[in-house]
Amino acid sequence: xxxxxxxxxxxxxxxxxxxxxxxxxxxxxxxxxxxxxxxxxxxxxxxxxxxxxxxxxxxxxxxxxxxxxxxxxxxxxxxxxxxxxxxxxxxxxxxxxxxxxxxxxxxxxxxxxxxxxxxxxxxxxxxxxxxxxxxxxxxxxxxxxxxxxxxxxxxxxxxxxxxxxxxxxxxxxxxxxxxxxxxxxxxxxxxxxxxxxxxxxxxxxxxxxxxxxxxxxxxxxxxxxxxxxxxxxxxxxxxxxxxxxxxxxxxxxxxxxx
Amino acid sequence: xxxxxxxxxxxxxxxxxxxxxxxxxxxxxxxxxxxxxxxxxxxxxxxxxxxxxxxxxxxxxxxxxxxxxxxxxxxxxxxxxxxxxxxxxxxxxxxxxxxxxxxxxxxxxxxxxxxxxxxxxxxxxxxxxxxxxxxxxxxxxxxxxxxxxxxxxxxxxxxxxxxxxxxxxxxxxxxxxxxxxxxxxxxxxxxxxxxxxxxxxxxxxxxxxxxxxxxxxxxxxxxxxxxxxxxxxxxxxxxxxxxxxxxxxxxxxxxxxx
DNA sequence: AATTTATTGATTGATATCCAATCTTGTGTT
DNA sequence: AACACAAGATTGGATATCAATCAATAAATT
Numbered sequence: 044x045x046x047x048x049x050x051x052x053x054x055x056x057x058x059x060x061x062x063x064x065x066x067x068x069x070x071x072x073x074x075x076x077x078x079x080x081x082x083x084x085x086x087x088x089x090x091x092x093x094x095x096x097x098x099x100x101x102x103x104x105x106x107x108x109x110x111x112x113x114x115x116x117x118x119x120x121x122x123x124x125x126x127x128x129x130x131x132x133x134x135x136x137x138x139x140x141x142x143x144x145x146x147x148x149x150x151x152x153x154x155x156x157x158x159x160x161x162x163x164x165x166x167x168x169x170x171x172x173x174x175x176x177x178x179x180x181x182x183x184x185x186x187x188x189x190x191x192x193x194x195x196x197x198x199x200x201x202x203x204x205x206x207x208x209x210x211x212x213x214x215x216x217x218x219x220x221x222x223x224x225x226x227x228x229x230x231x232x233x234x235x236x237x238x239x240x241x242x243x244x245x246x247x248x249x250x251x252x253x254x255x256x257x258x259x260x261x262x263x264x265x266x267x268x269x270x271x272x273x274x275x276x277x278x279x280x281x282x283x284x285x286x287x288x289x290x291x292x293x294x295x296x297x298x299x300x301x
Numbered sequence: 302x303x304x305x306x307x308x309x310x311x312x313x314x315x316x317x318x319x320x321x322x323x324x325x326x327x328x329x330x331x332x333x334x335x336x337x338x339x340x341x342x343x344x345x346x347x348x349x350x351x352x353x354x355x356x357x358x359x360x361x362x363x364x365x366x367x368x369x370x371x372x373x374x375x376x377x378x379x380x381x382x383x384x385x386x387x388x389x390x391x392x393x394x395x396x397x398x399x400x401x402x403x404x405x406x407x408x409x410x411x412x413x414x415x416x417x418x419x420x421x422x423x424x425x426x427x428x429x430x431x432x433x434x435x436x437x438x439x440x441x442x443x444x445x446x447x448x449x450x451x452x453x454x455x456x457x458x459x460x461x462x463x464x465x466x467x468x469x470x471x472x473x474x475x476x477x478x479x480x481x482x483x484x485x486x487x488x489x490x491x492x493x494x495x496x497x498x499x500x501x502x503x504x505x506x507x508x509x510x511x512x513x514x515x516x517x518x519x520x521x522x523x524x525x526x527x528x529x530x531x532x533x534x535x536x537x538x539x540x541x542x543x544x545x546x547x548x549x550x551x552x553x554x555x556x557x558x559x
Numbered sequence: 560a561a562t563t564t565a566t567t568g569a570t571t572g573a574t575a576t577c578c579a580a581t582c583t584t585g586t587g588t589t
Numbered sequence: 590a591a592c593a594c595a596a597g598a599t600t601g602g603a604t605a606t607c608a609a610t611c612a613a614t615a616a617a618t619t
Contacts, residue, residue, distance in 0.1 A: 045361060046359075046361065046601075046602095047601080047602075048349070048601095071570075071571095072570075072571070073569095073570075073571095081602080081603085082602065082603050082604070083571090084342055084602075084603080085601090085602070085603090087346070087571090087572090088345070088346060088349055091306070091346055091349055091350060092349060092353060095350060095353040095354075096353075097443075101304075103303060103304065103571080103572085103610085104570075104571055104572075104609070104610045104611060105570085105571080105610090105611065105612095106570065106571065116442075116443070119441045119442055119443040119444070120443050122392075122441055122443075122444070123441060123443045123444045123447065126384075126385065126388035126389070126392070126444065127384065127385075127388070129388060129391075130384035130385070130387060130388050131384070133387075134380075134384070183377045183380055183381060184374075184377055185355075185374070185377040185378050185380075185381045185451075186377065186380070186381045186384065189381065189447055193443075304572075304573095305572080305573075306572095306573095329599080329600095330599080330600070331598095331599075331600095339573080339574085340573065340574050340575075341574095341600090342573075342574080343572090343573070343574090345600090345601085361581085361600080361601085362580070362581045362582060362599075362600055362601075363581085363582065363583095363599085363600075364582095364599070364600065
């Protein structure tokens with residue numbers, strides 16, 4: 044393993060994109076140090092990594108908090124994501140061979156099956172992963188890192204919103220994008236990426252108030268190595284289960300850990 | 302000021318993009334701690350920041366070194382930069398008003414004067430800054446950060462190469478890009494950005510061997526607050542002065558501190 | 560009673576010291 | 590010359606400590 048601070052940063056990242064640690068949540072050094080059973084210094088280093096990634100915000104002499112982006116920043120993140128994916132699309136439309144297209148199609152198919160089976164949590168993960176696979180095909184690690192970071196930040200954003208859009212629609216977009224690109228209709232493909240993300244960000248109604256409902260200790264418990272309780276579940280998914288399937292479509296926006 | 306580790310990270314970044322700290326150079330914790338007169342831990346935090354930025358590489362139990370990207374990574378960085386700037390160009394061609402175009406033109410003009418006056422160092426800084434101004438016009442902070450980071454990494458790359466291309470050519474590119482974009486010839490503009498960067502990366506002949514010729518202490522001396530020796534000079538520029546103006550065109554690729 | 564001021568407590572930023580693990584180097588042996 | 594082994598140095602991390610700052614309460618004044 045690389046360094047302990049990196050491991051802790053990874054765990055915190057996981058917890059944040061699983062929506063177990065929500066924006067605004069205080070990340071006290073001493074508290075985290077106790078939770079992870081390490082010294083404060085290691086925690087501090089982890090927090091620095093998180094802040095560099097845009098997932099945490101460190102305020103001098105006040106401590107670190109899970110980042111709480113405003114609407115403006117949300118728009119900027121999605122604009123940046125659009126820009127990156129459009130660029131990758133342009134590259135792929137030239138260079139990608141049939142094997143690549145097949146991989147993408149297969150991925151979409153897996154997501155379609157997940158939707159058919161009612162496994163919304165899996166479908167959501169696959170929906171996210173599609174974008175990752177897409178960018179990976181560019182064979183550019185630098186670009187992949189940038190994109191992955193942007194994706195994490197969009198996932199964080201979903202903690203702040205009421206998800207009221209239908210992502211079955213978005214699944215179609217994924218399939219259509221492949222078709223358009225393979226046929227070389229780049230202009231339309233880029234248009235599609237733009238509308239796709241706009242559809243997402245339009246659905247965002249930032250309800251400024253987010254209530255933690257969990258202490259960091261509870262939120263992080265499932266990730267600690269001592270845990271024998273199986274795999275950690277996203278906070279939202281859990282809530283959904285408790286509430287039962289009230290809506291016809293359940294929109295789970297948390298990612299399951301790999 | 303934010304934190305000391307951030308300040309040190311900034312100084313190290315400055316030194317790296319000024320080519321005073323060259324790729325492969327060891328960044329020992331104890332040594333830097335003495336130089337900056339801080340504890341090792343603060344240095345370590347600074348190094349973590351640098352590594353997250355792609356400017357340093359931390360090897361477990363071996364320490365930190367100034368990053369030494371290979372040819373593959375160089376290509377990827379420039380591809381990513383191309384992708385970002387093409388995307389920004391596409392946005393700007395729609396949305397940018399005459400004020401924005403004027404700002405860009407004014408910037409090119411300043412660089413042209415610098416070239417005319419033989420102030421190559423300034424010309425180089427302005428040439429870099431052009432790209433920054435360009436992206437700033439997108440009014441997207443997230444994108445600006447990503448772009449700035451990529452630019453820093455390209456500057457690092459210039460430590461590894463023999464600069465043998467004529468950047469007067471590139472200055473023309475800057476002016477032409479504005480013309481093309483304002484006239485809405487987006488396709489050609491994007492092509493130009495691509496060739497522009499390819500021209501740069503083509504000129505790269507990575508001479509694997511880079512000799513430090515400076516200890517970190519010497520390299521960092523000009524940036525320490527105690528220094529009354531005036532402004533730090535880029536290592537390359539200094540060397541140029543010593544050698545005198547042997548070539549008809551001097552190609553200075555280090556940036557002066559602001 | 561309400562507002563302002565002080566005091567207290569908690570948290571962060573940072574240092575010094577110490578220790579274990581690991582890497583490097585130098586030496587000695589075969 | 591090649592290999593093994595033993596210092597020596599460096600990193601990763603823990604702990605304890607201290608100053609500075611923020612938050613919240615208690616006290617004092619109007």
